Amino acid sequence: MNTKSRPVHLNLFVIRMPIMAIMSILHRASGALLVLAIPYFAYILGISLEDQAGFALAQAHLSGWFVKLVLLTLVWSVLHHLLSGIRFLLIDFDIGVDKISAKYTAWVVTLLAAGVSLIIAVIAMDLLGGAS
Amino acid sequence: MSRRASGFRAWVFQRITAVYLGLYFLFLAWYVLFSAPTSYVEWREWVANPVINLSLLFFAFSLLLHAWVGTRDIIIDYIKPLMIRVTMLVFLAIGLMGSGLWTAKYLFLTITSV
Numbered sequence: 001m002n003t004k005s006r007p008v009h010l011n012l013f014v015i016r017m018p019i020m021a022i023m024s025i026l027h028r029a030s031g032a033l034l035v036l037a038i039p040y041f042a043y044i045l046g047i048s049l050e051d052q053a054g055f056a057l058a059q060a061h062l063s064g065w066f067v068k069l070v071l072l073t074l075v076w077s078v079l080h081h082l083l084s085g086i087r088f089l090l091i092d093f094d095i096g097v098d099k100i101s102a103k104y105t106a107w108v109v110t111l112l113a114a115g116v117s118l119i120i121a122v123i124a125m126d127l128l129g130g131a132s
Numbered sequence: 133m134s135r136r137a138s139g140f141r142a143w144v145f146q147r148i149t150a151v152y153l154g155l156y157f158l159f160l161a162w163y164v165l166f167s168a169p170t171s172y173v174e175w176r177e178w179v180a181n182p183v184i185n186l187s188l189l190f191f192a193f194s195l196l197l198h199a200w201v202g203t204r205d206i207i208i209d210y211i212k213p214l215m216i217r218v219t220m221l222v223f224l225a226i227g228l229m230g231s232g233l234w235t236a237k238y239l240f241l242t243i244t245s246v
Contacts, residue, residue, distance in 0.1 A: 028206055035199045035224075042192075042231035046238040048172075049179060055172035082157065085150055092147065 023106040027084040030077035037074050072121055080113035146201045149194040156191045179242045192235045196228045 048058035061067060087105050090096050096105050169175035178184060203224055211217040 028202075031199075031202050032206060035203050038195065038199060039227055039231045042235045046234055049176060049238045049242050052172045055175060078157065082154055085154065089147060089150065 018103065018106075019110065020102055020106040023084055023087075023110050026080055026110065027088070030081040033073065033077045034081060037077075068124060072117065072124065075120055076113060076117035079116055080109070083109040083113050142201045142204075145197055149198040152194050153191065153198060156187065156194075160191075176242060179239065182243070185239055185243050189236060189239050192232060192239075196232045200224070200228055 044058050044061070047054040049055075062071070084106075087096070087109050091102070096102055163178075169178060179188065204221065207217055207220050207224070211220060
């Protein structure tokens with residue numbers, strides 16, 4: 001069978017994107033972001049354990065506003081990745097496979113991760129405002 | 133091992149590491165939120181606890197394995213030219229192994245030196 005002549009239709013603006021697809025893409029995107037953060041966290045862990053000065057340096061570094069913004073992105077990443085990961089694992093065990101529950105849980109995962117991140121952002125901003 | 137078997141092994145690894153990473157992450161989040169270290173001595177003592185030290189090392193190892201399988205999947209899916217794909221995989225492997233060795237070194241130093 002000639003598979004080369006089949007039409008390829010991958011225009012992301014035209015194909016339908018149900019919430020399950022969006023959630024799944026975000027699972028990958030958040031995973032990629034977390035991978036990029038690995039060397040950074042390994043470095044911070046190292047210097048914070050090195051000596052007193054390194055610990056103080058790590059502390060000062062982590063309280064900068066730009067770093068807080070990066071950390072917030074990573075908080076969302078880890079929340080979305082963890083929640084959608086749990087959903088994928090349950091589906092592996094045949095839990096929530098039917099279309100209605102799959103759609104419902106995809107919404108729950110996406111909104112919960114975004115919502116909790118937003119709440120954390122507000123709390124963090126409040127703390128920053130209170131400190132200055 | 134055949135390609136299919138190695139793919140299946142990666143699939144299993146990804147799920148086993150996911151469970152450990154998920155549970156341990158909740159523990160770490162709890163620690164950071166409710167008993168974050170306020171001094172170097174306190175922080176170091178926590179990391180030097182043998183149970184914490186070993187479970188952190190296992191966390192780092194699981195994380196690197198999970199990151200390798202996941203990122204490898206993404207790269208294989210989207211990067212088609214072989215040379216670019218291999219180059220990216222090599223950089224990924226170096227980055228992950230470097231991070232792992234760095235982490236292992238400091239976890240080890242924490243329990244051996246005073």
